Amino acid sequence: MSRNVLVTGGAGFIGANFVPYFCGKYHDYRVINLDKLTYAGNLDNLKECENLSNYAFVQGDICDEVLVSEIFEKYKITDVIHFAAESHVDNSIANPRAFIETNVLGTFALLEVFRKKHGDSQQNRFHHISTDEVYGTLGESGYFTEKTAYAPNSPYSASKAGSDMLVRAYFHTYGMNIVTSNCSNNYGPKQHREKLMPTIIRHALAEEPIPIYGDGKNVRDWLYVMDHCKAVDLIFHEGKSGETYNVGGRNERNNLEIAQKICEILDEKYPRKSRNYSELIAFVTDRPGHDRRYAIDMTKLETELGWKAEENFDSGIVKTVEWYLAISVN
């Protein structure tokens, strides 16, 4: 069945990996990418889509309900896959307002337009993309499941938790056909330079200290971005309305391990003169409220929908470093 899917935030890191994959796989779907092009959006990452007949780009703000409504009319939007967000925790500490506006009020605007247009139709789906950060922090053991109570600790995770609650309420109150996915840390090509892996690579190549927060022992579960995109595809099509699905990589690594691994790969692919890159690693004052450990239990996604990550961490991180090397040194 042909569909007109509004993808929000398609010019960001995950969106710019998702949109070409989705347009290439579903030729009878049309993707309308609504993106404000904040500092985090980059159309250069979507060049491969520019001439596709099943792709259209609209620059605009998801908070603008009139614009979103016009897009629904003009493109006869059937479904929404909602990636757009302010996404960087450090920025949320310095400037929380933009996070509340885009992540909470922007999600609200999309839900309102969707509700007015499609009501409780089960033929039209709203897929909300969220994060494992809504669950707060873990000690040495345990995992986040879909039943873990929300306990967000940063303005970013609080704003995502707020949007998840609105989405949940629209399912229960209005019977809308909604799914939410909560994913762990993504890595891969096209990520903004401010995030951990691009920062490590950028500082290493510039021969500058590689900043690592605190003692470097904060643990994240890393998932290759294309595996997340495929999980979104599966959940969008097969997920049960009203449900949430955790997505993770079963790749727990602390920040220091990530930095050391990237340095090892750079030592091999782009050696420094007589020194190892790891000598550049420098510990800096920890981020306020820095969550210690995130780890995802994605048994539900695996057993109910049959999802499995395809990329293993060792090959995924090599591909990632190669991509940043190619854009940095060529």
Ligand SMILES: NC(=O)c1ccc[n+]([C@@H]2O[C@H](COP(=O)([O-])OP(=O)(O)OC[C@H]3O[C@@H](n4cnc5c(N)ncnc54)[C@H](O)[C@@H]3O)[C@@H](O)[C@H]2O)c1
């Ligand atoms: N990156 C991760 O590791 C990760 C993990 C789990 C969940 N998520 C979630 O996935 C989604 C995408 O994350 P990302 O890493 O690609 O983010 P990103 O910051 O790289 O991209 C966000 C995109 O949204 C756009 N945008 C921001 N505000 C907007 C607005 N008001 N209207 C329209 N567009 C707007 C930006 O221009 C940008 O293109 C987010 O919802 C994030 O919370 C990310």
